[in-house]
Amino acid sequence: MADEEKIRDVLELRRTTKEVKRHFVLMRVLALLVIILVLIVAIAYAISYFYDKFGSFTVKVNKYDMIQQGLTLSETPEYDKANAVLNADIVYDITNISGEDLPDNLDMVNGSHNGDDYIAYTFYLINSGDDTISYKGEMNIENVTKDVDEAVRIAVYKNGQKTVYGKTKSNGGGKESDCDSEFLSSSIVMRTEGTEFKPKEKDKYTVVIWLEGNDPDCLDNIVGGTLKLSMDFKIVETT
Numbered sequence: 577m578a579d580e581e582k583i584r585d586v587l588e589l590r591r592t593t594k595e596v597k598r599h600f601v602l603m604r605v606l607a608l609l610v611i612i613l614v615l616i617v618a619i620a621y622a623i624s625y626f627y628d629k630f631g632s633f634t635v636k637v638n639k640y641d642m643i644q645q646g647l648t649l650s651e652t653p654e655y656d657k658a659n660a661v662l663n664a665d666i667v668y669d670i671t672n673i674s675g676e677d678l679p680d681n682l683d684m685v686n687g688s689h690n691g692d693d694y695i696a697y698t699f700y701l702i703n704s705g706d707d708t709i710s711y712k713g714e715m716n717i718e719n720v721t722k723d724v725d726e727a728v729r730i731a732v733y734k735n736g737q738k739t740v741y742g743k744t745k746s747n748g749g750g751k752e753s754d755c756d757s758e759f760l761s762s763s764i765v766m767r768t769e770g771t772e773f774k775p776k777e778k779d780k781y782t783v784v785i786w787l788e789g790n791d792p793d794c795l796d797n798i799v800g801g802t803l804k805l806s807m808d809f810k811i812v813e814t815t
Contacts, residue, residue: 633664633783635699638810645811646705646775651687653700653778664688664697664783672789675729675740675754683733683782694786701770701779701809709773710813715765715783716806724801726793729755730765733782741766746793754788765805769812783807 639660641647648658665688673693682689682696689696703709715732717725730741742755751758759765770779785805787794 632666632804633695633697633785634806635662635664635697635781636660636806636808637701638808641711641809641811645707645709645814646703647709647711647809647811648702648704649809650700650702651698653686653702653780655700655702655704658704662699664695665690667693667695670694670787672727672787672794674789675731675786678731678784678786682731682784683736683738683780694784696782696784698780698782701781703773703775703777706775708775708815709811710771710815711769711773711809712812713768713770713807713809715767716808717759717763717765717803718806719802719804721803722798722801723793724787724798724803725759727787727791727795727798728803729786729788729791730805731782731784732766732768733780733784734768735780739766742788742791752788752791754790772815781807 635649637647637649637660642658642660646658648655648660649662650659651662667690670693678694679691683698685696686698689698701711701713715730725743726746728742732739732741739756740754741757741759742752744750744758745752757766760767768781773779783805785803787798
């Protein structure tokens with residue numbers, strides 16, 4: 577009887593030891609999962625923080641058009657690979673300036689060439705395929721906070737031809753005096769197109785973004801506002 581009790585005690589001890597080990601392993605796994613979850617949340621927050629605080633400008637072509645028809649993007653007129661997406665460098669803090677104070681050579685430098693208080697980006701849309709095509713492009717406002725778009729100006733140079741866009745006056749009185757055209761809507765800045773776009777042909781675009789200090793809506797309430805823009809191109813016809 578004593579021997580049976582000893583055996584039972586040993587078995588219970590072994591079972592208890594296994595349970596302790598299993599519990600220890602489970603706790604380590606759970607702790608590791610918590611750490612991974614915290615890292616994922618932190619990374620997501622960092623991405624969201626920079627996205628919301630500083631915004632960006634992205635240029636995209638339809639990937640199908642790039643693969644099938646050779647419509648591609650490049651920061652230089654000579655390119656060594658096809659690109660479906662380009663991203664302009666971010667300016668972390670922009671204060672208002674006058675558009676009259678912008679440099680005169682903004683359309684003469686390739687890629688990102690930002691100033692202290694403006695974003696400037698030059699890129700090329702290239703027909704690297706074998707067909708003549710027609711394309712359309714659209715600049716979209718993907719995100720805006722604190723009504724900063726009320727005082728934003730966006731200059732678009734297409735092959736040297738400059739057009740300045742701004743939001744309709746907040747009083748509904750039409751375009752601002754320093755603008756050539758109004759935003760098409762609350763989410764669309766402008767549209768462009770190219771017809772009879774032949775193989776190896778290139779269209780050069782420069783986009784400049786700034787806060788116009790002479791705009792009546794450039795007030796303290798927009799401080800800290802953000803703006804994210806994208807410009808999307810797609811083929812509409814092939815010949």
